[in-house]
Amino acid sequence: xxxxxxxxxxxxxxxxxxxxxxxxxxxxxxxxxxxxxxxxxxxxxxxxxxxxxxxxxxxxxxxxxxxxxxxxx
Numbered sequence: 001x002x003x004x005x006x007x008x009x010x011x012x013x014x015x016x017x018x019x020x021x022x023x024x025x026x027x028x029x030x031x032x033x034x035x036x037x038x039x040x041x042x043x044x045x046x047x048x049x050x051x052x053x054x055x056x057x058x059x060x061x062x063x064x065x066x067x068x069x070x071x072x073x
Contacts, residue, residue, distance in 0.1 A: 008046035010038055011053055022059045029056040 012035075015027030024031055030038075034049055041049075 008043050008050060011050060019060055022056075024056055024059070026060055029053045029060070 011028040011030065013027045015025075017026045018024065018032060019026050025035065028035075030049065030053070038046065
C-alpha cells in the first residue's frame with residue numbers, strides 16, 4: 001500500500017467544466033481520462049501530468065474575436 005505522504009494532491013479547483021473544443025477541464029486543465037483515472041495513477045504518473053498542466057492553460061485563453069463581418073474599416 002502506498003504511503004499517503006507520497007500521494008500527489010489533485011489539481012482540482014472545483015471549477016469543473018470540459019472545454020467543448022480542447023476537451024480539457026477549464027479549472028484544472030486535465031482530460032476526462034486523467035480526471036477519471038487520477039485516484040488509480042501512480043505518484044510518478046500524477047507528477048508527470050502536473051508538470052504538463054501549466055502548458056495546457058494557454059489553449060483555453062486564446063484571443064477571441066477576429067473577423068467581425070465589417071468591411072472598409
